[in-house]
Amino acid sequence: MTREFVPPPRGVTVRGALEAELASAPETGLTAKELSGLVGISEKDVAGHLEHLEKSLKAGGAALTVLPAECVACGYVFRDRKRLSRPGSCPECRSTRIDPPAFLIR
Numbered sequence: 129m130t131r132e133f134v135p136p137p138r139g140v141t142v143r144g145a146l147e148a149e150l151a152s153a154p155e156t157g158l159t160a161k162e163l164s165g166l167v168g169i170s171e172k173d174v175a176g177h178l179e180h181l182e183k184s185l186k187a188g189g190a191a192l193t194v195l196p197a198e199c200v201a202c203g204y205v206f207r208d209r210k211r212l213s214r215p216g217s218c219p220e221c222r223s224t225r226i227d228p229p230a231f232l233i234r
């Protein structure tokens with residue numbers, strides 16, 4: 129079995145910082161936008177880091193939970209969405225007013 133292992137740089141890694149922020153909000157979770165501001169990375173990079181964090185959490189017996197995005201206009205919930213990023217528009221009513229997914233660690 130081969131494993132990629134990249135030694136973390138000195139100090140706190142982005143993933144470690146994400147994990148700490150998520151652990152501090154176990155009830156409501158945090159959106160990609162909130163995480164980007166808290167950790168200091170761009171919002172579009174959050175999903176990629178979360179995918180890696182999810183793998184390391186699984187190895188430790190925890191799990192990254194996604195509270196699905198929801199359409200503000202009609203209440204449609206994006207339950208089947210696999211990607212961690214925010215959907216562009218609602219498949220039901222075409223509204224772009226989407227309440228973004230939130231992430232938490234359980």
Ligand SMILES: [Zn+2]
Nearest residue numbers: 199202218221
């Ligand atoms: Zn809708």
